Amino acid sequence: MGNVVQRQTRGALRFQLFRKMAGLELLSDQGYRLDGRKATELRKFQARMGVFAQADGSAYLEQGNTKALAVVYGPHEVRGSRSRIRHDQAVINCQYSMATFSTAERKRRPHGDRKSTEMSLHLKQTFEAAVMTQLYPRSQIDIYVKILQSDGGNYSVCVNAATLAVIDAGIPMRDYVCACTVGFVDETPLADLCYAEEGGGVSSLALALLPRGGQIALLQMDARLHQDHLEALIEAAMTACKGVSKVLDQVVRQHLQEASVPSAE
């Protein structure tokens, strides 16, 4: 096998230099993570609903440095193949894509690659569990999520942004869908992973939860974890998701308050 020399881009080079220089560990002895958070602390949340006037529902969400934009069109008539029409419920169509400038290394294709297709299917599965599709038979609901800046926890930020967008579109849901990515380091579960932690050899688990009933809409993990730790990790993920749901609820209530205040004449 020949020696393949890969040209590393500036982003990757800089990041490696940074890690080596600082001798960083994911969880310090005092219990602080790379960005100064504690193990169960979530990143800074900033959200806004109704960002675009043309779409039926839209939301913008920032969790730490990860920024996502979600747009909902629907319910409307099923576009494309008529074979997709379901006579008893609405069809949910999701597309996940990343802006080409969202990652440290420039992404050539915004969508269409395997990871994006997989994410789109996960989003579809998540929202089919939450949206009351039986109220809109023979119609289609489109959910499009775009990652503008990627710093870890892409799936969770997408789900949270899409929840706000679906609420903004006025489509009824059973409950908020909250998602969080958790990881396991040094016998401690870490909530809401950032990019450095995700890549640092941490077993990460993504969970989407319907908080009121404690129902799990999606659970995904593709890393090695000892069976004994699994329950603790899922518990930590559910607690983090419940925290996220409180924040989302606050955002929605504030948006409604702003919308219902009559404009000063």
Next chain:
Amino acid sequence: MATVQVSEAEKVYILHGIRDDLRVDGRGCEDYRHMEIETDVVSNTDGSAKVTLGDTAVLVGVKADIGKPRPKVPNEGYVEFFVDCSANATPEFEGRGGEELGTELSNTLYKVFNNKHSVDLKSLCISAGEHCWVLYVDVLLLQCDGNLYDAISVAIKAALFNTKIPRVHISADEEGGKEIELSDDPYDCVRLNVENVPCIVTLCKVGHRHVVDATLQEKACSVASLIISVTHKGTITCTRKVGGGSLDPESIFEMTEAGKRVGKALHAPLMKLLQQEESLGKARQKVGFLG
């Protein structure tokens, strides 16, 4: 492109209004809609800008990477454009639906910037024939409400103004090859001179008159449009006629003159605004989509 259905009565109304220099939203024929520009919205990039023109929203990110110069011009860097028409704008752009429009937009951008003066490509050279800076300009279309070219060109100008390219030091390593070192200081960077970057003006022919910055309704009433890219001196770098209808040479000449006038008038306030935003420095509150 997102389209609207316009009835015959509405078309007549729009046509008559434009004939009298009064458009549906009260603008004159050569007025732009409310434009909002903000730079440095995405921190992963070397330069970024967000432009909202009426309901059209465009986000541009510029990334600078080290690459090999083109064989014909070994002492110049180059610029690559990519336009992503995202499904956010309209469900028709889902999957590969937006590729056609995206390719058309990026091809036009290549033509507009295909001259020696718009971007100083020689300043992007690191070592002739071996290394140069490649600027990847990525345009993300978030909402379509007509007049994409103008919004995109303003956003590109703002993003290039905001671009910070790190300084490089070339040193010779043991085997006699060249080693490139990036400066560690994030503030030690080179800025681009965007004085000569052109702005695109789209003029739509509606009836016997032409309008600048047409909305989707006005576009539905027009037969053809002319796209002109104008620099701050009034020099034209690219002209294109789009649309299914035909234009007579008289109107093309008239539209070109109007385009030059409008385009030239666009540059000065834009540069002033960008410099004003820059002067706010760290005290500036970054709004992005949250405001």
